[in-house]
Amino acid sequence: xxxxxxxxxxxxxxxxxxxxxxxxxxxxxxxxxxxxxxxxxxxxxxxxxxxxxxxxxxxxxxxxxxxxxxxxxxxxxxxxxxxxxxxxxxxxxxxxxxxxxxxxxxxxxxxxxxxxxxxxxxxxxxxxxxxxxxxxxxxxxxxxxxxxxxxxxxxxxxxxxxx
Numbered sequence: 785x786x787x788x789x790x791x792x793x794x795x796x797x798x799x800x801x802x803x804x805x806x807x808x809x810x811x812x813x814x815x816x817x818x819x820x821x822x823x824x825x826x827x828x829x830x831x832x833x834x835x836x837x838x839x840x841x842x843x844x845x846x847x848x849x850x851x852x853x854x855x856x857x858x859x860x861x862x863x864x865x866x867x868x869x870x871x872x873x874x875x876x877x878x879x880x881x882x883x884x885x886x887x888x889x890x891x892x893x894x895x896x897x898x899x900x901x902x903x904x905x906x907x908x909x910x911x912x913x914x915x916x917x918x919x920x921x922x923x924x925x926x927x928x929x930x931x932x933x934x935x936x937x938x939x940x941x942x943x944x945x946x947x
Contacts, residue, residue, distance in 0.1 A: 851879050859910050863926065869933045873903040874946040900946050904934045 855876060862872040877899075880886045887899070894902035908930045915923045 851883075854879055855910060856914070859907065859914050862907065862911060863914065869904055869907060869930050870937065870946055872907045873900065876903050876907055877946060901934070901938065903946070904937075908934070 858867065858872050858875045858879075861867040862869065867875070880890065880903075890902045890906055891897075891899060894905050897905065908927060911930060912923060912927050915926055
């Protein structure tokens with residue numbers, strides 16, 4: 785009888801230990817710090833926040849892509865002779881309108897220069913980049929012409945005015 789009671793106690797202990805292990809490893813949800821490499825289930829609120837952020841980022845990406853394409857079109861028109869440097873700079877300014885971070889980035893790239901001059905410099909640099917790919921043999925000539933055009937406007941009594 786002692787052996788039967790002893791075996792019963794061992795079985796009960798093993799079942800209890802198994803139950804504790806099951807509870808610990810299968811039922812406990814890890815905290816954010818303990819999550820490790822396994823993703824934790826998200827709440828509906830977290831999911832909706834992520835969805836809103838994703839939608840916002842997608843809209844900003846599309847807006848940025850449209851502005852880049854528009855700037856490329858402006859530079860193409862400039863290089864084809866259908867726009868002057870000042871007209872191209874004015875269009876860059878229009879593309880930057882309503883985007884203070886873009887205006888700030890342009891101003892940081894050309895410290896000390898008025899915004900109109902910084903836009904002209906941005907157009908010239910964009911033209912240089914395009915020409916390096918499309919027609920590297922024309923880079924020096926075209927950039928020199930654009931720099932001379934900018935210098936002439938800066939020396940003019942009326943000053944540099946974008947159309």
